[in-house]
Amino acid sequence: MDMALEIAATLVAQVQKPTLAFLIGGMVLAAMGSKLEVPEPVYKFIVLVLLLKVGLSAGISVREADLWALAVPALLAALLGVVIVLIGGRALAAFRGVSRMDAMATAGLFGAVSASTLAAGMVMLDAEGIAYEGFIGALYPFMDIAALVTAIVLARMSAARRLAAAPAGGGVATVAMGTGTGGDGAMVKGILTDTLKSPAISALLLGLGIGLLGRPESVYDSFYEPLFRGLLSILMLIMGIEAWQRLGEMRKVAHAYVAYGIAAPLLHGALGFGAGLLAHELTGFSAGGVVLLAVMAASSSDISGPPTLRGALPEANPSAYVGTSTGLGTPVAILSIPLWIALADLVIGV
Numbered sequence: 389m390d391m392a393l394e395i396a397a398t399l400v401a402q403v404q405k406p407t408l409a410f411l412i413g414g415m416v417l418a419a420m421g422s423k424l425e426v427p428e429p430v431y432k433f434i435v436l437v438l439l440l441k442v443g444l445s446a447g448i449s450v451r452e453a454d455l456w457a458l459a460v461p462a463l464l465a466a467l468l469g470v471v472i473v474l475i476g477g478r479a480l481a482a483f484r485g486v487s488r489m490d491a492m493a494t495a496g497l498f499g500a501v502s503a504s505t506l507a508a509g510m511v512m513l514d515a516e517g518i519a520y521e522g523f524i525g526a527l528y529p530f531m532d533i534a535a536l537v538t539a540i541v542l543a544r545m546s547a548a549r550r551l552a553a554a555p556a557g558g559g560v561a562t563v564a565m566g567t568g569t570g571g572d573g574a575m576v577k578g579i580l581t582d583t584l585k586s587p588a589i590s591a592l593l594l595g596l597g598i599g600l601l602g603r604p605e606s607v608y609d610s611f612y613e614p615l616f617r618g619l620l621s622i623l624m625l626i627m628g629i630e631a632w633q634r635l636g637e638m639r640k641v642a643h644a645y646v647a648y649g650i651a652a653p654l655l656h657g658a659l660g661f662g663a664g665l666l667a668h669e670l671t672g673f674s675a676g677g678v679v680l681l682a683v684m685a686a687s688s689s690d691i692s693g694p695p696t697l698r699g700a701l702p703e704a705n706p707s708a709y710v711g712t713s714t715g716l717g718t719p720v721a722i723l724s725i726p727l728w729i730a731l732a733d734l735v736i737g738v
């Protein structure tokens with residue numbers, strides 16, 4: 389009972405803070421029919437600055453990080469991305485009317501990472517004075533790439549198997565399977581290349597590289613750090629408006645997506661929290677790091693994932709995976725951050 393009251397009190401306190409307040413404020417404005425808009429170039433600039441800041445912060449910290457301390461969370465992050473796709477794809481495909489292609493695309497988006505949700509988690513931890521490893525941002529591409537590659541490979545393999553099983557003659561089936569198998573190798577290489585070249589991952593990796601190899605502390609302290617929280621509040625406002633607008637799209641998809649969009653962030657976050665506890669036992673991973681690994685697992689990609697999936701899986705229905713992620717997954721993931729903070733305090737102490 390005391391634990392439930394503590395979590396409830398934490399949730400109420402966090403809702404009143406800027407990160408969630410701006411998100412909810414955007415949803416309220418959209419519900420009231422407000423015409424408030426943030427120009428697309430401004431949105432892209434905000435995302436660029438946020439990702440560069442996260443990357444720079446990670447790179448600066450990685451310079452002094454212990455290799456073992458970084459390697460274990462990175463491996464766990466990649467494994468989480470794969471496991472989330474495997475679980476999500478199977479669960480969604482089990483519902484009648486949900487195609488394997490749409491199921492894998494949706495699971496891929498939920499296995500990938502939302503940089504804005506990760507940033508929101510960092511701000512909440514900073515506000516609470518909870519320390520976390522500076523290299524947390526470097527875990528982003530491990531989970532992101534692992535999830536997207538897994539989803540696309542499995543979706544393509546499933547399509548190849550269906551083609552091979554079609555009653556079109558043994559010879560055609562053999563060619564279909566051969567083409568599918570050969571195409572998977574080329575597709576894996578292509579998706580790795582596309583993901584690394586995507587704006588979000590490129591900005592993050594650029595910041596990481598400069599932070600690791602350069603000495604950007606002066607510009608980081610004078611420009612990126614002071615702007616970070618203000619820009620994040622605007623991004624939360626944008627996401628709140630978009631989340632409300634995309635709720636209408638859920639009427640076009642199966643009820644399975646609604647259930648998945650609400651339940652998946654909590655289940656995935658729990659998996660991430662468990663992986664973080666394992667890293668804590670093995671390497672002394674901080675309580676804040678455990679929280680952020682849970683946040684990354686709970687989040688779903690809102691920047692790099694959708695265009696990657698559109699290009700790699702054109703057969704999948706964007707209204708299913710994008711609507712589920714942005715309309716339900718992202719708000720649930722952000723609202724669940726206080727839960728992971730409370731659990732970390734209970735289990736580890738912060």
